Every structure is written in structure tokens, then in C-alpha cells.
Amino acid sequence: MAQIKRRASAAWHGSGKDGTGSLTTQSATLKDTPYSYLARFGDGKGTNPEELIAAAHAGCFSMATAFQLSGAGHPPESLNCDATLSMDQVEGGFKISAVHLVLKAKVPGLDNAKFQELAQTAKANCPVSKVLNAEITLEATLVA
Structure with missing residues (x-):
């Protein structure tokens, strides 16, 4: 490509x-x-870079997860991901220190162990995860 x-x-x-x-x-x-x-x-009107990075990460990870699941023969019915980005004040300025992803997925016919494996692979290989110099954690739940 x-x-x-x-x-x-x-x-x-x-x-x-x-x-x-x-x-x-x-x-x-x-x-x-x-x-x-x-x-x-603060709470001013408009967006900010960190909010946009969180949205990009949630979107990228969701798409990567859909590809992982589909490639394993289990296309998802739905994926809903929230990304919470943490920015900390450090010496000399600020640093994006972490992103916590919370995924709720409806995937018929898939057991939780395989789901967790595929979600972790998606987290590790999503291009936005790869570009961030931050701790990235994932809480993934299969829902009925």
C-alpha cells in the first residue's frame, strides 16, 4: 500500500x-x-489537542479491533470505546502520560479469552497507540 x-x-x-x-x-x-x-x-468552549488525540485513539483502536476480530472470523456487531487521556504537569511543561481505553464489544460466538487476546493485539498495533509516548491501558468487556 x-x-x-x-x-x-x-x-x-x-x-x-x-x-x-x-x-x-x-x-x-x-x-x-x-x-x-x-x-x-478549563471548561472553555471549543476543542483542544488532547481531546482530539483521545478521539483519534478511540477511533483508531476501534477500527483496529474490528480488523482483528474480523480477521479471526468474528466480525463485531458493535464496538464502543471511550478514551481518557491524562496530561500531567512535569518539569518544563506538560506531558501526555497515559491513555485509558474502555471497550464494550458485542461479538457473537467469541469467547472472552480470544476476545482479550485480539483486543490487546489491536491496542498494541493501532497506529495511534504506536505514536504515543504514554502508558496505554485497556479495559475490554464483551457484552451480550
């Missing part, structure tokens, strides 16, 4: 704390979407 490239851009105006910015993605799913200090470090 050829190399895939995706683009996004950010525009920022003003100081770090009082300024505002906007994000636009190649697909235009995000188009001039606001982000700010308050959206990042």
Missing part, C-alpha cells in the same frame, strides 16, 4: 493564555473549529 498523508492546520492569534485559535482538517470535518487555553486547561 502506498504511503498515506493527512493534513490539518492551526491558526493562532494572541498570547498563549489570552489568545484563540482555530483548527481545520483536510476533510473539512473540522473547519475553523475554535480552540483556546480555556478549552485546554
Whole structure:
């Protein structure tokens, strides 16, 4: 497969704390979407980089899990994943220290041991997991 490239851009105006910015993605799913200090470090309106990384990780992991399950002959009926990203203040700034994935999966005819194995493989091999320099934990549950 050829190399895939995706683009996004950010525009920022003003100081770090009082300024505002906007994000636009190649697909235009995000188009001039606001982000700010308050959206990042408080409850301000708009998005922030960490929220977008959490969404990207949940989406990437869910798709990777679907491929793992389907490849093992057990296509999922549904996968629902929440990603909680933790960012800690460290010397010199901030660091994304961890992402906790919580997966609830409906997969007919699959036993829990095989499900756990396939979910762990998906976690390890999802491209977003590979790019993050953070502890990534997974809580995976098969639901009826």
C-alpha cells in the first residue's frame, strides 16, 4: 500500500493564555473549529489537542479491533470505546502520560479469552497507540 498523508492546520492569534485559535482538517470535518487555553486547561468552549488525540485513539483502536476480530472470523456487531487521556504537569511543561481505553464489544460466538487476546493485539498495533509516548491501558468487556 502506498504511503498515506493527512493534513490539518492551526491558526493562532494572541498570547498563549489570552489568545484563540482555530483548527481545520483536510476533510473539512473540522473547519475553523475554535480552540483556546480555556478549552485546554478549563471548561472553555471549543476543542483542544488532547481531546482530539483521545478521539483519534478511540477511533483508531476501534477500527483496529474490528480488523482483528474480523480477521479471526468474528466480525463485531458493535464496538464502543471511550478514551481518557491524562496530561500531567512535569518539569518544563506538560506531558501526555497515559491513555485509558474502555471497550464494550458485542461479538457473537467469541469467547472472552480470544476476545482479550485480539483486543490487546489491536491496542498494541493501532497506529495511534504506536505514536504515543504514554502508558496505554485497556479495559475490554464483551457484552451480550
